[in-house]
Amino acid sequence: MSRLILVTGGAGYVGSHTTIELLAAGYEVVVVDSCVNCVAGEEGKLPPSLVRVQELAKKSLVGFYRVSLTDALALAGVFEKHRVDAVVHFAALKAVGESVEKPLEYYQSNVSGTLTLLQVMREAGVHRLVYSSSATVYGAPQYLPADEQHPTGAGLTNPYGKTKYFCEQVMQDLAASDKEWRLVSLRYFNPVGAHPSGRIGEDPLGPPNNLMPFVAQVAVGKREELSVFGNDYDTPDGTGVRDYVHVVDLAEGHVMALDKAFSKSFRGYASYNLGTGRGVSVLEMIEAFCRASGKPVPYRVVGRRAGDVASVVASCSLAEEQLGWRARRDLQEMCEDAWRWQKLHPNGFRSCQ
Template sequence: MALYDRTILVTGGAGFIGTHTVVQLLSEGFTVWIIDNLDNSVLEAIERVRDLVGAELSRKLHFNLMVFSSSATVYGQPDKIPCVEDFNLMAMNPYGRTKSGQTPLRQCQCSLIPCLPKYSLIPWLKLFLEEIARDIQKAEPDWKIILLRYFNPVGAHESGKLGEDPKGIPNNLMPYIQQVAVGRLPELNVYGHDYPTRDGSAIRDYIHVMDLADGHIAALRKLFTSEDIGCTAYNLGTGQGTSVLEMVAAFEKASGKKIPIKLCPRRAGDATAVYASTEKAAKELGWKLMAGVSPAAALSPATQPLPTASPVIQPVSTPSPSTQLFPTPSPFSFSVATTGLALLFSFVSALSLTVTAPSSGRAGFTKYPELTYCLVVTILALTYSAFQLCKGICDITHKGFLISDRVSDYSSFILDQLVGYLLASSSSVIIPAIQRLEQTALWKAGIVSVCMSFAAFLVTAICALFSGYKLCKRVIW
C-alpha cells in the first residue's frame, strides 16, 4: 500500500487543531474520516475544510496505528527547562493529571463525575489516555502509537477560513485576546503577575497550529515507514518561551488595538515556565517549524479576530490568487455582486419617485396610494440590500458581523423571499396607477420605478435561490 493510500481517523476533527490537521492530511492525499461530538466546535468547520480541499470524507475504517494528542501539561512544574520527553510526568493541574494518567480515579471521585461542570468533566474522562495507549501497545505489539505532546497552539490557516473561535469563554490565551479585541469580552484576565520571570507573567511555548498540523503528518510518516516504534512520545513546540504579557504586546503591535488587562492572582497548578525541547521530534520525525517561532507568528493576518469566517478562499491544491492569472470567483462573491445590483435597482426606483414627487405636488401620492406603497417597499428593499451588501463585504475583508453562518443562512433565505414578494407586489400594484397618470412627470417616474422594482425583484429572487442552495446543502450535510 502506498504511503498516502491510507485512511486516517481524526477524533475531534471539527475543532481548532483538528480542522487544521485535516486540511494538511487531505492536501497530502490521505483519505480522512472525522469523528466529533461538536461539543466545542461547529459543523460549519467541516464544511469549510471541504471547501478548502474539495474532498469528501471516508466512511469505513480499520486501523492499528495511532497518533494521540497529549499535552505539555503532563510535565507539570518541571525541575528544569526545556522539557525533554523522558522527564518524569509531574502534572500539577487536573488537565495535566488527565493527560499523564498520574492519579487513578477512586470510586467516590467517579460517582461525582456526572455532577461536575462540563469543563471539569472532560479532563477527568481523559485521565488514563496516555497509559491506556501504552497498555494497548504492550498487549498487542502490532500496534504502533505516537504520543504528540502539544505545547500551546496559536494562529490559524493562512486562508482565514479556519481558526480558533470557541464556544463560550475561551480557555486559551489567543482566542481570549481576540474576543477582547472585537468587544465580545471586556478585558483579559492575566493570572499571575509575580512569577520569577522577566515580566512577572507565566512563560509558555506558543506554536503555530499549522506547524502542529505538520507534526501530525510527520508522525504518520514515521508510523508508515518504521517498524520498531512501540509507544513513543514527542514534543511539539518551538523550543522558545514567551510570556503572557509579551504575547499581549505582540498582538497590540500587530493589530493596532489596545487590549485592556486585569492582573489576577495565580491559579493553583499553573507552572511558572514551560517550553519544549524539540530535538527528538526534529531528529526522528524530520519535523521542523515552518510558520515561525516568534510571538508575531501567532498574529498572521489569518488570526485577526474573526466572528465569522471569510467566504473568499482558494483550495489548498491551487495557487494563491496572487499567482493565478484568472482566479476562479467565489460563489459568495457572486452573492455580494447580486446584492449590489439589488441595492442599485432599489435606489434608482426610490429616487425616481422621491425626486419627481415634489414637482408634481402633494396630490400625486394622495390620489395614488399605489405610489406610496411602491416607495415604501423600495425603501425597505434598499435598506435590506444595503445591510446584506455591508455584511458580505465585511465577511470578505475578515471583519464579519457577530452572526453565525447558520443564522445568516436561515435569515437570508426567509428575508430574501419576503423582500422579493414585496417587490413583485409593488410592481404589479403600481401598473394600474401608471395607466391613469397619462403623460406626466409622475407617469414617467412610475415607469422607471416599476422597471427598477421588477429588476430588483429578479436579482433578489436569484439571491433567494442561492440562500436556499446554501441552506439545503447545510441540511443535507
C-alpha cells in the same frame, strides 16, 4: 490506493486544521465528532468547520459521523463501513477548570472514549494511532526546556491533565502487550493561530480557556479587558511564560507522525513534544497581538491562578531528529493569522450556517 485516516474530533480546532493537511498530503479522511464542542451542521449536513476544510483542501471527506467515542456500537459501525488504515485521535474535552468541576464527564469522555476507540480498533485490525497529548503531563516542570525524558504524571493538579497522562499509560501498556501496535503521542505545548486564509480557526463555544483567543476577543471588542494572572513570577517581565505553537505547524506535525506510524521500522509507542522551544510571556503576547491587529488590548493584572507555574517551554529536538518536524511560524504570524480569523468571524462558525 490512498490510505484512509479516521480523525476523531476532526470538526474541532486542531482537528480541522490537521484534516486539511492530511487531505493535502494525499490521505482520504473520515471524521467522527460528537459536536460537543463545535458548531454542528444542520440535520444531515457537515459542521461548518468541515465544509470549509473541504473548500480549502479542494477535496471531499469520505464521510462524517456525528458519534461519540463512548458509543462503542456506533463507532464499530464506522469501522465496518470504512477500511481504515490509521486513526488520528483528537476527540476529548479540554477545559482544565471545567474538569475540576466535572471529573466524571472528563474521565468518561477522554479516558473511556480512548479505551473504547482502542478496543474497536483492535477488533477492526487497525493498529496505528496518533494521539493528542499535552505538555500538561509534565506537571510543574522540574527543569526547562522539558524534553520527553522529563517525568510525567507527578503533581498533576486537575482531571484534564490526568486523563492525558492515563491515556499515555494505557497506550504504553498496549504497545508492550502486542507488537502490532504503532502508537505516537504528540505532546502539544500551546496551540494558537489559525489557517492563513482566515476561513477556519479556534471557536470556543464557552468562554475561552486559553490566552490567545481571550486576547483576540478583547481586540475585536467582544470582551472589555483581559485579566493577567500574576506579574510577580520569576520571569523577565513577571508574567507567565509559555511555548506557543502555530496550529498549522502542529497540523503538519501530525502528518509527519503518521509517516512514522506507517514506517516499516517503527513498532510500539513513542511520544514527542510539539512546541517552538521559545518562551513568550503574557505581556509579550499582548504586545505582539496589538501589533498584528492594530487594536488596543486593555488588561488588568490580578492575582495568580491556583496551579499555574512560572514557565513551561519545550525541547523539540526529538521531533526534529525522528519526525523531521520543526515549527516554522513565529509569534507575529500566529497573531496575524488568529486576528484574521477573529476579525472576519467575531461570532465564530455560528455566523457561517
